[in-house]
Amino acid sequence: MNVSESERLSSGLDQLGYEKVKDADDADIVILNSCVVRQGAEDKVTSRLDSLKGHKRKNPDATIALMGCMVGPRTEKLQERFPHVEYFMRPQEFQSILDFAAERQGLSCDSDLALLVPEAPKVSTFVPIMQGCDEFCTFCIVPYRRGREKSRDLLELVHECEKLVERGVLEVTLLGQIVDRYGMDLDAPTDLADLLEQVNDIPGIERIRFLTSHPRDMSQNIIDAVASLENVCENINIPFQSGNDDVLERMRRPYNMENYLKLIENIRGTVEGVSLSTDVIVGFCGETDREFEDTLEILKKVQFDVVHTSVYSNRPGTIASRKLEDDVPLETKILRKKKIEEVQEQISLKRNQEYLGRTVEILVEREIRGKWEGRTRTNKLVHFEDQKTNWLGKMVNIDIYDAGSWSLRGSLPGVMASTNDTKPDKSEISLTNITDIA
Ligand code: SF4
Known part of the structure; x- marks a missing residue:
């Protein structure tokens, strides 16, 4: 849900002429989307918010906003603890930052979220x-x-x-x-x-x-x-x-x-x-x-x-x-x-x-270090290698020849598996599936 809301907010900001930057130090607006479903998740947000104090000192004109489940109906305590944060927005209620972002560009924003x-x-x-x-x-x-x-x-x-x-x-x-x-x-x-x-x-x-x-x-x-x-x-x-x-x-x-x-x-x-x-x-x-x-x-x-x-x-x-x-x-x-x-x-x-020796259809979702990654209809993560074609966003059939606990490995039909083919470790598994195995 948070990923989806971030995508939607990001789309709103794009439409207002904003561009994503990799480093918070280069940003005019920094927005943290928070999850507090467990203590560990909340600790991560808190530590990131603390580290943004330095960003605010270096860039006093930058605006910092916190959205998501860390923000409840009352924000006084959060305001006291994080005085460098200007906007506190409850889940799916991020119109205020869009209004601010629009005004900053001399525009108005009447998007239906x-x-x-x-x-x-x-x-x-x-x-x-x-x-x-x-x-x-x-x-x-x-x-x-x-x-x-x-x-x-x-x-x-x-x-x-x-x-x-x-x-x-x-x-x-x-x-x-x-x-x-x-x-x-x-x-x-x-x-x-x-x-x-x-x-x-x-x-x-x-x-x-x-x-x-x-x-x-x-x-x-x-x-x-x-x-x-x-x-x-x-x-x-x-x-x-x-x-x-x-x-x-x-x-x-x-x-x-x-x-x-x-x-x-x-x-x-x-x-x-x-x-x-x-x-x-x-x-x-x-x-x-x-x-x-x-x-x-x-x-x-x-x-x-x-x-x-x-x-x-x-x-x-x-x-x-x-x-x-x-x-x-x-x-x-x-x-x-x-x-x-x-x-x-x-x-x-x-x-x-059970998938060994079978041919499965996958939707390719990303490339990591020369290997393509996709999922079967049954949500099995599959990796395969191919240097010739850009498979991103395509449906492709893959012959499965190896299975681990987290993922399967295969090759395009008729293509021999490379001898250098190494097993992907957990760090190579996509975010969606990290959630799955967390
Ligand atoms: S209260 Fe929480 S765990 Fe229970 S059904 Fe609702 S979202 Fe799921």
């Missing part, structure tokens, strides 16, 4: 289809920062996707905090399955993904849409957070593991070749060794393709921070995360090895 479609989008682009969340899981700060659930108009979204396709986009990822709840707040009855169907019909669109699902809200309509619509990718992220029902209750997650496993069985039975990823939190308030073991058991049982593991960190203002004790020692949390990663590394390897 929702309609700020990126001018030069990446071939695979995010499209926020709704904002906010009404769920209030006890550990989560998002509803306090992003507000209540609000879906965007279906036709507006279809029009936006059409525009993106005209600008070279082949793949869209529809975003929502609980994306399966799309449309439930709109007057005209509609849902995510309707939207998927409409976007699927846009000429030129090759792939559609959606993020993030909630086990309670993933409906049969949505599962059937994934199974039947040609351009919707067979790839679903469905967080379970903990494999223990008592922990789920403390988290205020309204499902139990029996229902979750039935849902997984249904998805696998309906969507042929589907790949599944999930999100897990370790070390939540009161999590015992036995409760943690239940999470490991679920991972072994379900055999997800990818698991995103977070160490629980207390977020002030959440229900957990007010009512529960953050009593699992940090060393235990880290050990549990490591344990999950060890187990999952083997499972991911096994799942990726």
Whole structure:
């Protein structure tokens, strides 16, 4: 969501004649888009904000703005702590910096933020289809920062996707905090399955993904849409957070593991070749060794393709921070995360090895040190080498000859693999997928 909002703001600034610079010292306006979903993320923003004090001293005319989830409804404390920051903007509320940027250029800015479609989008682009969340899981700060659930108009979204396709986009990822709840707040009855169907019909669109699902809200309509619509990718992220029902209750997650496993069985039975990823939190308030073991058991049982593991960190203002004790020692949390990663590394390897000897179609998204990188419909990262053609933004078939836990390697059909071909390490994996393996 943050990446998408940054792209949209960037597009607005481009339209006002601004150019991106690499170094903050060369910038007239510096905007930090913040995430505070975990303490580590907040620490990064804080440290960057502190380092910008020097920038402000050297460039007193420069303007510094902070946007995103670090900015709540009240900004007095932030203003006190970061007096060098002029603008504080809540998620998706960045009109004030656009107004300022326009005025600085002697222009006026009346852009509708929702309609700020990126001018030069990446071939695979995010499209926020709704904002906010009404769920209030006890550990989560998002509803306090992003507000209540609000879906965007279906036709507006279809029009936006059409525009993106005209600008070279082949793949869209529809975003929502609980994306399966799309449309439930709109007057005209509609849902995510309707939207998927409409976007699927846009000429030129090759792939559609959606993020993030909630086990309670993933409906049969949505599962059937994934199974039947040609351009919707067979790839679903469905967080379970903990494999223990008592922990789920403390988290205020309204499902139990029996229902979750039935849902997984249904998805696998309906969507042929589907790949599944999930999100897990370790070390939540009161999590015992036995409760943690239940999470490991679920991972072994379900055999997800990818698991995103977070160490629980207390977020002030959440229900957990007010009512529960953050009593699992940090060393235990880290050990549990490591344990999950060890187990999952083997499972991911096994799942990726199923691709050996197969030819897969990938969308090439970037080049790193002479190697091309793309993803399959099932979201598997694939690397291949070719010096002759520029494959960026193209769909290409690749023969897979090697599989690791994080990615696959292959070659163009009929091309022998180079003997110098080395395995990409985690640092070479694209940002999208770093998120996937984090
Ligand atoms: S559903 Fe997701 S965004 Fe909403 S409160 Fe729960 S974890 Fe946070």
